[in-house]
Amino acid sequence: MRVLVTGSQGRIGRYVQAQLEEAGHTVVGFDVTAGDDIRDPAAVRAAAEGCAGIIHMAAMLADPKDDPNDVMHVNLQGLWHVLTTAEALGIRRIVSFSSVNAMGIFIGESVPDFFPIDESHPCRPGRPYALSKYLGEEMCGLFSRRTGITTVCLRPPWVCFPESYERVCQRWAEKPESEWTPIWEYGAFCDVRDVAAAAVLGLTCADPGHARLLLCADDVMTSGPSSRELIAKIHPEVEWRGGEPYAQDPFRSLVDNSRAKAVLGWQPRYNWRDMN
Numbered sequence: 001m002r003v004l005v006t007g008s009q010g011r012i013g014r015y016v017q018a019q020l021e022e023a024g025h026t027v028v029g030f031d032v033t034a035g036d037d038i039r040d041p042a043a044v045r046a047a048a049e050g051c052a053g054i055i056h057m058a059a060m061l062a063d064p065k066d067d068p069n070d071v072m073h074v075n076l077q078g079l080w081h082v083l084t085t086a087e088a089l090g091i092r093r094i095v096s097f098s099s100v101n102a103m104g105i106f107i108g109e110s111v112p113d114f115f116p117i118d119e120s121h122p123c124r125p126g127r128p129y130a131l132s133k134y135l136g137e138e139m140c141g142l143f144s145r146r147t148g149i150t151t152v153c154l155r156p157p158w159v160c161f162p163e164s165y166e167r168v169c170q171r172w173a174e175k176p177e178s179e180w181t182p183i184w185e186y187g188a189f190c191d192v193r194d195v196a197a198a199a200v201l202g203l204t205c206a207d208p209g210h211a212r213l214l215l216c217a218d219d220v221m222t223s224g225p226s227s228r229e230l231i232a233k234i235h236p237e238v239e240w241r242g243g244e245p246y247a248q249d250p251f252r253s254l255v256d257n258s259r260a261k262a263v264l265g266w267q268p269r270y271n272w273r274d275m276n
């Protein structure tokens with residue numbers, strides 16, 4: 001399949017591009033660092049000619065130094081250009097990178113209502129990046145409803161690179177409280193190679209119409225305590241809805257990845273335990 005990949009020069013984009021090529025797809029890269037701006041609808045359309053799918057990653061991330069107007073502009077208008085281009089050219093499949101931040105309960109925005117966190121948890125984003133990701137998902141959902149174009153929105157948590165594992169462990173060894181201070185991301189992470197695999201599967205999996213999928217590793221990032229011990233220490237007030245699976249596997253992730261597995265036919269290959 002010929003695939004337009006926006007944000008192709010980014011940290012995740014490079015892995016996505018490599019896995020697409022390994023799977024035999026042809027990649028059309030699109031990134032502002034190569035002179036292609038997602039805010040330019042004509043540029044998006046020209047790049048998408050002849051493509052059968054789009055993986056959309058071009059975005060401004062949650063950097064407090066960024067102007068919120070730019071974040072909204074790039075993230076929302078950029079996605080709009082991707083969606084309208086797909087409709088104009090008859091492209092039926094879009095994989096769009098959202099984020100766990102769409103939920104408004106990560107990076108310290110608010111405390112979750114319950115654990116484990118799954119897609120049924122209410123979304124209440126307030127910060128610009130988080131709001132742009134949530135509104136992007138809504139845009140995709142409504143767009144799929146009207147056009148029948150498939151939109152698969154992926155919600156990764158912190159994306160871990162091969163070189164990050166050792167760095168995190170070193171930081172924890174030097175400063176133990178950095179595991180949960182100033183914020184705790186519920187120990188959720190996803191290896192970039194698993195994120196890229198999910199994106200590639202999103203192009204060819206059975207048609208879900210519109211889907212919002214939490215992506216994460218099967219286990220929790222931890223210096224030692226189990227998932228429930230971490231909750232008891234950091235968020236003892238939050239309702240616990242996990243059950244038997246946590247007795248079977250005390251290090252099971254506090255973010256539920258079962259919907260992504262079912263929809264994409266995906267299985268994360270990288271666990272915290274195996275990598276450390």
Ligand SMILES: NC(=O)c1ccc[n+]([C@@H]2O[C@H](COP(=O)([O-])OP(=O)(O)OC[C@H]3O[C@@H](n4cnc5c(N)ncnc54)[C@H](O)[C@@H]3O)[C@@H](O)[C@H]2O)c1
Pocket residue numbers: 006007008009010011012013030031032033036037038039056057058059060061074097098099100155156157158159160
């Ligand atoms: N890295 C993470 O931990 C993480 C977690 C959750 C979601 N995400 C999402 O994954 C996607 C990729 O993130 P990443 O970590 O690779 O970030 P990144 O910043 O490395 O990559 C984003 C890419 O988008 C490009 N871009 C920015 N503005 C553009 C514009 N106007 N036109 C065209 N291209 C533009 C950048 O040049 C960059 O190459 C993003 O949508 C991000 O929100 C990332």
